[in-house]
Amino acid sequence: MEDNVIQVEHLTKKFGSFTAVDDITFEVRKGEIFGFLGANGAGKTTAMKMLTGLSFPTSGKGMVAGYDIWTQSELIKKNIGYMSQKFALYSDLTVRDNIGIFGGIYGMKRADVRRRATELMERLGFMSEKDVRVKELPQGWKQKLAFLVAVIHNPRILFLDEPTGGVDPAARRQFWELIYDVVDSGITAFVTTHYMDEAEYCSRISMMVDGRIEALGSPAELKSEFGAGSIADVFDILARGAKRSE
Amino acid sequence: MKGFFAFVRKEFLHIFRDRRTLLVLIGLPTMLIVLFGFAISTEIRNVNIGVCAPDKDVSIARLVDKIDRSEYFTFKGWYGSAMDVDRAMKKGEIDAALVFSEDFSSSLMSAEGAEISVVTDAVNPNNASMEVMYLTNIVYGYFFSDTDSMRQSPLVPNLRMLYNPQLRSSYNFVPGIMGLILLLVCALMTSVSIVREKETGTMEVLLVSPVKPIGIVFAKMIPYFVISCMVLVITLLLTIFVLKVPVEGSFFWMILVSLLYIILSLGIGLLVSSLVKTQIIATLIIGMVFLVPVMMMSGMLYPIESMPYVFQLIAQVIPAKWYIEAIRKIMIEGVPFVFVLKEVGVLLGMTVVIFTAAVLKFNDRIE
Structure with a gap:
């Protein structure tokens, strides 16, 4: 229990008669990379919104970073980092401005922001670009910067929503190295993706179909459970029964 | 609270990094004043x-x-x-x-x-x-x-043009321009800047951050409030020193009524931004639904009294109409504040209604 940074029981979200998330139960252990997989429309985004304190569930219980999703969403927000699939940054501002803004929004002191920003920029090779406006950066760099910004305040859990969308395969692999890097420093990563090959990089994965979690375990466990050669095959077996599609 | 100030700082950064927009914002009132004050005139000459x-x-x-x-x-x-x-x-x-x-x-x-x-x-x-x-x-x-023949005429009309003895059209335009520019700066700029965050996806990231959603929008209003005040000062300086339109009434109340109108316009911007998803639609709505009626139906160019009845009714719900009327009364006619209580009351009521609607709508959308 102590080692779980996310603990969810019977979480359900209904929009009218439509059940977007249907009674899901899972936990994410401290320091792991948890892959949250599913087709578009399976309920990944809705589930993630409840975990990040953006919306309340219809029923069920949940603890994120040690705080209750019903009553302590403000505390949850302080302790998580979030990177959206759009690499949302302020393109008219410089790299340094962007880092400063997000550090400030998370209530960090200026000096702390500067120290941590320098440390991260050095690690990611951003030092020479720190006064460049974000719109002038190539796509892969924007993705890296969005990642940097998401971990600037040293969150306990990092939520990554389709972090490798629209990035070439080489950059995707490099990006996973970054994720491993922060996980080594003690941050737990919660990643949604629809690249099944990336699922192999995760410690454990869950697969959502039609709002329910149909499979949960390490990639090796799932492959042997379903007798499949790869995670993509496992997903095919599960997705065959899906009613909702894109 | 610290997050809130970081956010306000960011909004100022946006504005100062975008020099062109800032220039337009400051240049526009100057241009309009010169245009309406000198070039466009309802007076006839030659x-x-x-x-x-x-x-x-x-x-x-x-x-x-x-x-x-x-x-x-x-x-x-x-x-x-x-x-x-x-x-x-x-x-x-x-x-x-x-x-x-x-x-x-x-x-x-x-x-x-x-x-x-x-x-x-x-x-x-x-x-x-x-x-x-x-x-x-x-x-x-x-x-x-010039002729003696008419001296015995029984009736000699004695004409007096009150408040604007030289019949200068700038007296009429200046309050209108102020109503127009302030609405443009506040409503258009705030709504576009909020909607831009939705478009680029940064809003999503901000909502996940500890800054309260309502803090995000209020942080956006502060810079535009400051700029609006600058615009107000520029407009007044130009009006008084270049167009030489005197401020007859209380300067204090004129500023206060203008501040109320600025806040109202910010509320309109917020309301629009909570209803739409793209910058283009936000611009169109502000332009078509708010600016055109201000030009046509607020009494800025054409007197409301001579409009068809239906349009007169519509004019009553245009905030700028009440603002322009109040400013005309204070600035040109120089009446004491008691005589503009009605206008100020209406503006105040509109501000409360618009802000309530905007905040409700905004919170509604977050879910």
Whole structure:
């Protein structure tokens, strides 16, 4: 229990008669990379919104970073980092401005922001670009910067929503190295993706179909459970029964 | 709270990094003031006038001379008949004409009196009625003062133009321009800047951050509030020192009413931004739903009283109408604050309603 940074029981979200998330139960252990997989429309985004304190569930219980999703969403927000699939940054501002803004929004002191920003920029090779406006950066760099910004305040859990969308395969692999890097420093990563090959990089994965979690375990466990050669095959077996599609 | 200030700082950064927009915001009031104050004017000047007088004599010549000397009219020539006047007007030589009756000077003394026809090209009705008014005034003035024959007239109208004795159109425009610019800066800029965050996806990231959603939008309003105040100061300085329109009433109340209007406009921007998803739609809505009515129906260009009844009703819900009226009263007429209580009350009510709606709608959308 102590080692779980996310603990969810019977979480359900209904929009009218439509059940977007249907009674899901899972936990994410401290320091792991948890892959949250599913087709578009399976309920990944809705589930993630409840975990990040953006919306309340219809029923069920949940603890994120040690705080209750019903009553302590403000505390949850302080302790998580979030990177959206759009690499949302302020393109008219410089790299340094962007880092400063997000550090400030998370209530960090200026000096702390500067120290941590320098440390991260050095690690990611951003030092020479720190006064460049974000719109002038190539796509892969924007993705890296969005990642940097998401971990600037040293969150306990990092939520990554389709972090490798629209990035070439080489950059995707490099990006996973970054994720491993922060996980080594003690941050737990919660990643949604629809690249099944990336699922192999995760410690454990869950697969959502039609709002329910149909499979949960390490990639090796799932492959042997379903007798499949790869995670993509496992997903095919599960997705065959899906009613909702894109 | 620290997050909130980081956010305000970021909004200022956005504005200062985007020099062009900032220049437009500051340059626009200057441009509009110059445009409306000098170039666009409802006054008439140098109207070409022709005269047809079958029996030309000294008295008529002196009248024509007087008309020609006025800055409003330029004498183009004598025409032999009403037909010639008509032809000249069609050719565009003249815009107005005076046609004297036969035996004009001698008929002046007779019982039936003499006749002058004032003919104008009424394609532009505003100009035409203005020309008629000015011409009639000159003609009356001439016969009252320059000839003794009319001295015994039983009724001498004594005209006084209150508040704007020189009939300068800038007196009328300035409050209107202020109503227009402040709405533009506040409503358009805030709504576009909020919607931009939705478009680029940064709103999503902000919502996950510990900054409260309502803090995000209020942080956006602060820089535009500051800029609006700067615009207000620029507009007032230009008005007073360049257009030389005096502020007759209380400066304090004028500023206070303007601040209320600025806050109201910020609320409109917030409301629009909570309803739409793209910057283009936000711009269109502010432009079509808010700016055009301000130009057309707030009494800025055309008097509300002369509009069809339905439009008069619509005008009542346009915030700028009440603001412009209040500013006209305080600035031009110089009335004490008690006389604009109604306008200020309406503005205050609108502000409360719009903010309530915007905040409710905004929170509603977060879910």
